[in-house]
Amino acid sequence: MTETTIVNKLFKEKFGTSGDLYFSPGRINLIGEHTDYNGGFVLPGAIDKGILAEIKPNGSTKVRAASVDLNETVEFGLNESDKPSASWACYIFGVCREMQKRGAVIGGFDTVFSGDVPLGAGLSSSAALESTFAFGLNEIFKCGIDKKELVLVGQKTEHNYCGVNCGIMDQFASLFGKEGNLIRLDCSTMEYEYVPFNPKGYKLVLVDSVTKHELVDSPYNKRRQSCENAVKAIAKKHDNVKFLADANMDWLNEAKADISEEDYKRATYAIQENQRLADTVIALKKGDYATVGKNVFATHEGMSKLYEVSTVELDFLNDVAKECGVTGSRIMGGGFGGCTINLVADDKYDNFIQTAIARFTAQFGKEPKIYPVKISDGARKIG
């Protein structure tokens, strides 16, 4: 049975009718990690895996939501005090509340949803969930909220209802994704440009370290705090600096005495990463994949040694990639688990995949998962 059939069938069984079908994808990010909340650039793309939801207004003031994958159904209202206890349902509740805060009138609805974006792999399953409901409810209840504002609906859902102080990259990629294109997004202005990505002779592949990636209660929020501490110190002398992306290493060095060594390391990474992304986009447009790859490896180094969001498993996969002659490899997403993203020349591909599986399994006693990447379209109605 396809995912659509499963969702349709369960919806019919539970609610005796059928609704509209919406889909939003997860994302990859080629480079520009932890730069979004620092006012910098990112370079994500939507993937062909995501969350599918069937939705239909039910004429009441209650939401009845069923998750196929968790085999759970919850019911909740739409007032602030109605927050559901199941953590997955908070994403849907949060989206409704954030839309209401923007003037949307949302009635009760029934929904069944399912996903094929691996959970906890750093592929933004939560953004896919938020975007599916933000996009779908916006159409169904004719709220008229524009797509950039829907990005903020998803982001604020994370901040206010799920405990993660994330940036806008994941939700933006999920809503604005375009087949065959990465998105060069300026996170301080939300201006963006599609960058065609069809590297002839190379493949993009994710290797999942199958170690849990959970940003809630993880040191993600602490990283963000470190960057804000550095901005405060720099802004004492340079009051136009609102984000680390506005600063440079000289200014950070001037402020070094005012911040902890840890905050200095975090800020160094964030400033360097923003510059790396700019260089990478230039290289990409020239088809210079050697430079792209070199930068991708440098990002791994920074995320591992300066930002310290890597894991033993991810560092191991990065070393294997180097040994197999992979063009570029790095930890992808927020960190603390999840996948590496790898740009691999066609003739090195099979050997890399076999070696990564064999070496990782021998070392950690569990098999990594392999996801070839297909850059795909963003949120849409599919039925």
Ligand code: GLA
């Ligand atoms: C998570 C967050 C994003 C971004 C990345 C790191 O995916 O949700 O906003 O900060 O981590 O680049």
